[in-house]
Amino acid sequence: MRSQSLLIRIGVAFYLVLFFSYLLGPLILMSITGFNSSSFPQVTPWEVLSFEWFSVLYNDDRIINGLKNSVIVGFFTVILSLIMGLAGALMLTQIWRKLRSTFYTVIIAPILVPGVVIGISTLVFWDRINVMLGLSDDSFLHNGIVLTVLGQSTFIASYCMLVFVARLQRYDTGLSEAALDLGATHVQTFRKIQLPFLMPAIGSAAVLAFLASFENYNTTTFTFQKYPTLTIELVQKVRYGINPSISVLAFIIVSLTIFFALVHEVRTRRAQLAVANGAPVGAVSGGGKLTNVFAGNPAAVVLALFIATALAVFAYAQVYDPEPAKAVLLKKKRADQQKRIKALQERLRQQRLREQMSGPKALKPPKKSLTPFGNVFAPKNLNQVGGKRKPEPVSKKKRKSPFPSPFGNVFAPTNLDKVGGGKNKQPGAGRTTREKRTKRKHRSPFGNVFDPGNLKKVQPGK
Amino acid sequence: MKDYFRTNGQVMGWGLLLAVGFWVILLIVLPQISMLDFSFRNNLPPPEMGGPKDVYKIANYKYLVFGAPGNEDGYNRVDLLVFLRTLLAAAAVTIFDLVLCYPIAYFLGQSPGGGFTRVLVLLLIIPYWINEILRAFAFRIIFGDTGVINEFMMLFGLIDRPIDFIRENIALYAGLGYAYILLMIFPMYNVIESLDRNQIEAARDMGASWWMIHRRIVIPFAKPGISSGCTMVFMLSAGALAAPQILGGPSSLWFTQLIYQWFNTGGNWTQGSAYAVVLLLTCIVIVLAVMRLFKVNMGDIGK
Numbered sequence: 026m027r028s029q030s031l032l033i034r035i036g037v038a039f040y041l042v043l044f045f046s047y048l049l050g051p052l053i054l055m056s057i058t059g060f061n062s063s064s065f066p067q068v069t070p071w072e073v074l075s076f077e078w079f080s081v082l083y084n085d086d087r088i089i090n091g092l093k094n095s096v097i098v099g100f101f102t103v104i105l106s107l108i109m110g111l112a113g114a115l116m117l118t119q120i121w122r123k124l125r126s127t128f129y130t131v132i133i134a135p136i137l138v139p140g141v142v143i144g145i146s147t148l149v150f151w152d153r154i155n156v157m158l159g160l161s162d163d164s165f166l167h168n169g170i171v172l173t174v175l176g177q178s179t180f181i182a183s184y185c186m187l188v189f190v191a192r193l194q195r196y197d198t199g200l201s202e203a204a205l206d207l208g209a210t211h212v213q214t215f216r217k218i219q220l221p222f223l224m225p226a227i228g229s230a231a232v233l234a235f236l237a238s239f240e241n242y243n244t245t246t247f248t249f250q251k252y253p254t255l256t257i258e259l260v261q262k263v264r265y266g267i268n269p270s271i272s273v274l275a276f277i278i279v280s281l282t283i284f285f286a287l288v289h290e291v292r293t294r295r296a297q298l299a300v301a302n303g304a305p306v307g308a309v310s311g312g313g314k315l316t317n318v319f320a321g322n323p324a325a326v327v328l329a330l331f332i333a334t335a336l337a338v339f340a341y342a343q344v345y346d347p348e349p350a351k352a353v354l355l356k357k358k359r360a361d362q363q364k365r366i367k368a369l370q371e372r373l374r375q376q377r378l379r380e381q382m383s384g385p386k387a388l389k390p391p392k393k394s395l396t397p398f399g400n401v402f403a404p405k406n407l408n409q410v411g412g413k414r415k416p417e418p419v420s421k422k423k424r425k426s427p428f429p430s431p432f433g434n435v436f437a438p439t440n441l442d443k444v445g446g447g448k449n450k451q452p453g454a455g456r457t458t459r460e461k462r463t464k465r466k467h468r469s470p471f472g473n474v475f476d477p478g479n480l481k482k483v484q485p486g487k
Numbered sequence: 488m489k490d491y492f493r494t495n496g497q498v499m500g501w502g503l504l505l506a507v508g509f510w511v512i513l514l515i516v517l518p519q520i521s522m523l524d525f526s527f528r529n530n531l532p533p534p535e536m537g538g539p540k541d542v543y544k545i546a547n548y549k550y551l552v553f554g555a556p557g558n559e560d561g562y563n564r565v566d567l568l569v570f571l572r573t574l575l576a577a578a579a580v581t582i583f584d585l586v587l588c589y590p591i592a593y594f595l596g597q598s599p600g601g602g603f604t605r606v607l608v609l610l611l612i613i614p615y616w617i618n619e620i621l622r623a624f625a626f627r628i629i630f631g632d633t634g635v636i637n638e639f640m641m642l643f644g645l646i647d648r649p650i651d652f653i654r655e656n657i658a659l660y661a662g663l664g665y666a667y668i669l670l671m672i673f674p675m676y677n678v679i680e681s682l683d684r685n686q687i688e689a690a691r692d693m694g695a696s697w698w699m700i701h702r703r704i705v706i707p708f709a710k711p712g713i714s715s716g717c718t719m720v721f722m723l724s725a726g727a728l729a730a731p732q733i734l735g736g737p738s739s740l741w742f743t744q745l746i747y748q749w750f751n752t753g754g755n756w757t758q759g760s761a762y763a764v765v766l767l768l769t770c771i772v773i774v775l776a777v778m779r780l781f782k783v784n785m786g787d788i789g790k
Contacts, residue, residue, distance in 0.1 A: 037594060041607075044591055048614055048668065051625035054635055058628055109514075112506035119494060131511055137718065137774055138767060139726025141743045145763045146518035149525045149756065179514040211496025240618045242729040243743070247750060256729075259620045263627070263733050272628070275621040282616040286609060 052279055059272035075351075076342040082270040091258035095239055098173050098254055102238040103231050105178040110185025110230060111223070114193055117186075133187075135180035140243025147176035148247050169250030176244045181237050185230040192226035280335070287328040519767070526760035547761035566745060573742040574769070576656075577725035580663045584720050585713065587664070588671040592712075593705065595672075596679030597687070615669045623662050623733040630658035630734075659734040663724045670723065671716040678712030679705065714781040718774055725770065742766060 059078055082088060113132050120128055135143060155166040165171055196219070204214040220227075242256045249257055262271060492500045527543045551566055598604045614622065629635050630652035637650060652658045682705065690700045706713070731741035746766065749759030 040590060041594070044587065045607075045610060047587075047665065049610065051622065051629055051665065052614055052617060055621070055625035055628055109506050109510040112503045113510060116503055116507045119491065131515060135515060137722050137770065139722065139743070139770060141726055141728055141746055142522070142763045142767045143518075145746070145750065145760060146522040147514075148750075149760060150518035150521040153521055153525070175514060179510075179518075182510055182514075211499045215499055236616065240620075242620060243726065246728065246747070256618060256620055259618065259624075260729055260732060263620065263624050267624070267627070271621070271624055275617065275624065278617055278621065279613070282613055286613065290609075 052275070055272050056276040056279055057272075059269050059276045061269060063269070065268070074345070076345065078269045078273045079342075081268070082273045085270060087253075087258050087262075088255065088270075088274070091253055091255035094170070094249075094252045095255040098170055098177065098245075098252075099235045099238040101170070101174045102177045102181055103234045105174060106181040106185045106234045106238075107227060107230060109178065109182040110234075111189050111227075113182065113186040114189035117190060118193055133183055136183045138180070140180070140241065141247070143179050144176050144244035144247030147172060147179065147244070151175065167250065169248065169252035172248035172250065173245050173252070173254070176248045177238050177241055180244070181234045184233055184237060188226050188230040188233065189223065192223055196222055284328075284331065287331060291328055522760050523764055525757055526764045528757050530755045530757045547758050548765070550758060551762060551765060569740045569745055570742050570765070572739070573725055576660065576663075577721050580660060580667075580724045581717050581721045583660070583664045584668055584671040585717060588668060588675060588716070589713075592672050592675035592679055592709075593701075596676050596682065597684060611669060611672060614665075619666055620729050620733070622666055623730045626658050626662040626665065626734055627653070630661070653734065654736040656736050656739055659731060659736070659739075662730050662734045663727060666727070666730060667720045667723050670719040674712040674715040674719070675709055676712075678709045682708050710781055714777055718777050721773065721777075722770055726766070 060074055060076070117125065117129060117132075151166045151172060155164055158166075160166060200218050200222075201214050204218050205211070209217065239254075240256060241254075242260060245254055245257060246260075253261075259271065259274075495503060526547055527545065529544065529546075551570075595604055595607060627634075631637070634652075636652070640650075686704055687700055690704055695703070726743060727741065728743040728747060731744055732747075735741060735744070742762070743766070746759050746762045749755050749762060753759070
């Protein structure tokens with residue numbers, strides 16, 4: 026990547042910045058919303074710096090309960106996945122050559138199979154076993170935690186298996202043979218020789234498995250029954266009404282992630298451990314590169330800074346009181362509202378005056394804008410009502426239009442005349458003066474219904 | 488078999504067999520078969536299972552294609568359209584990710600690997616550790632009516648009223664693309680990193696253009712990584728459930744959401760199983776097609 030020219034270099038830098046802002050921007054923005062006192066998670070308009078959402082999160086029973094279930098499920102999933110993954114990897118090294126690729130395909134398949142399908146098949150299968158065994162509906166096979174662990178382990182074991190396979194490739198089978206020759210039993214060989222060799226891989230596979238279990242949704246959503254995990258609770262929350270306490274949770278997770286990444290880096294650097302299998306995530310997608318990633322960074326300094334910042338923020342949160350600032354903001358908001366209402370009233374008055382002069386034409390829309398939700402309709406909307414606004418083409422967005430009358434001016438009495446004029450243009454129809462006028466301007470097959478000039482044109486006619 | 492027990496011993500041998508057997512038979516193979524079997528059955532309450540009404544039929548699949556019996560339309564347009572749109576959208580997301588990630592993977596793979604590269608890789612990984620739901624949530628904040636993008640565009644006068652990104656599904660595609668970026672980058676990065684830089688130098692010395700180098704050297708070499716990344720991203724986006732639920736517009740469904748509805752609100756498990764089988768078969772066909780097309784084998788995928 027030795028770019029010859031400055032231009033390429035700038036291009037690359039620009040692309041990198043763009044890419045990483047796409048990657049990290051959402052997380053940063055989300056974290057920021059956790060500190061805004063506004064009850065809807067937003068960055069703009071910024072209201073007041075506030076830590077209240079932390080306590081909202083902490084007092085949310087459903088989240089805490091979900092977290093508990095997630096940890097339980099994660100713990101058992103890790104154990105089951107590690108055992109099955111390790112067994113699968115060991116089996117792969119010694120299975121007959123012919124069977125080998127089939128076996129590999131079967132145990133790698135759960136990664137590629139959609140999580141939804143795994144969830145469903147687990148649910149259906151164990152439900153039928155339950156029926157077959159004649160067990161009641163609340164037997165252990167209907168227990169959400171058991172089902173979730175089984176479902177998740179199905180594919181998480183494949184991740185673990187990949188990590189172990191990578192590590193086992195470097196294993197010298199001579200070591201096992203030597204141990205056996207020296208009189209060790211098979212179990213002893215496994216425990217004293219293979220297991221220590223596999224230890225780093227077991228560590229990273231466990232972390233990987235726990236993370237995968239913790240954030241799984243697709244499979245869990247079919248199997249959780251009465252034990253919603255954190256992810257399930259989060260989805261429920263996000264779908265039905267959101268508030269910034271979720272941002273706070275995200276912020277905490279982001280901070281923890283950075284913290285552990287830094288700790289890992291510091292430790293790797295100090296101990297210069299040659300962790301052959303690298304960190305968990307790399308392993309999923311074929312890692313093994315993370316060793317170099319974490320080696321030799323001035324991470325300790327960053328870590329120290331990070332901890333210091335965290336402590337400072339915590340201390341500040343203890344003494345900081347957002348109430349005065351909030352009160353100021355509330356006052357300002359009220360004043361703003363008053364101002365808007367006044368402006369609105371003023372405009373309404375003028376509107377009425379104009380109405381009296383221009384006849385009943387504009388009667389309909391203003392009636393609507395008399396609603397008490399003055400600030401919903403920005404002042405400029407009234408201008409539009411004033412009769413200059415063109416009827417806009419019918420589109421999906423119309424529904425969302427802040428235009429006071431939901432149909433634009435389509436139903437304004439004058440429109441009928443216009444449309445009538447357009448129709449009159451058909452051969453054989455009588456020619457009125459109005460029709461002539463429309464024809465002059467006519468360019469589209471729809472008559473002039475959408476012509477911006479229509480309203481102006483029609484008004485003098487009244 | 489004898490060899491197997493000689494190398495592993497009785498205890499270890501049986502232990503291994505038990506663990507692998509449990510995994511392969513009880514967790515992988517039988518559930519899938521049971522789901523397939525279930526999808527052909529009537530939707531019956533448990534007491535009637537195995538009774539006279541419990542017969543095999545293909546009505547559940549017919550429903551997906553032709554709609555409910557007596558449907559005048561001829562085809563179940565709604566569901567088929569959802570299915571097709573899911574596949575197309577997943578393909579679009581995959582291509583978007585590929586185009587976005589290839590330069591980064593190439594840059595990382597070919598850079599000398601100093602501290603800067605390490606920091607970049609670390610930054611790549613951090614978002615991946617954040618819960619998928621929370622990432623989708625972040626996109627909802629950004630793309631909402633009062634989200635950052637709308638506010639900024641309105642501030643600069645580009646638009647005069649918020650664009651409904653959620654309804655237009657832009658938020659969904661951006662969120663899906665975002666969620667699986669890492670699964671695209673890492674396979675490519677790993678392969679490109681092992682490419683001998685001398686090859687590129689040589690090509691350049693011989694006068695190959697920038698485009699030629701990529702087309703003739705880098706891309707053919709990175710093919711296993713590319714196909715593996717594409718397969719993963721495609722599968723995951725087609726099978727995504729949370730992101731469409733959170734970011735999808737109210738009028739557009741993802742195929743997985745249909746399945747979810749059959750199971751939860753619809754209460755018709757057999758119908759849901761039939762839909763799930765269709766999804767599974769489609770995925771298998773697509774994986775096989777990609778493997779055939781790029782001439783890679785199973786061992787390369789998931790590397």
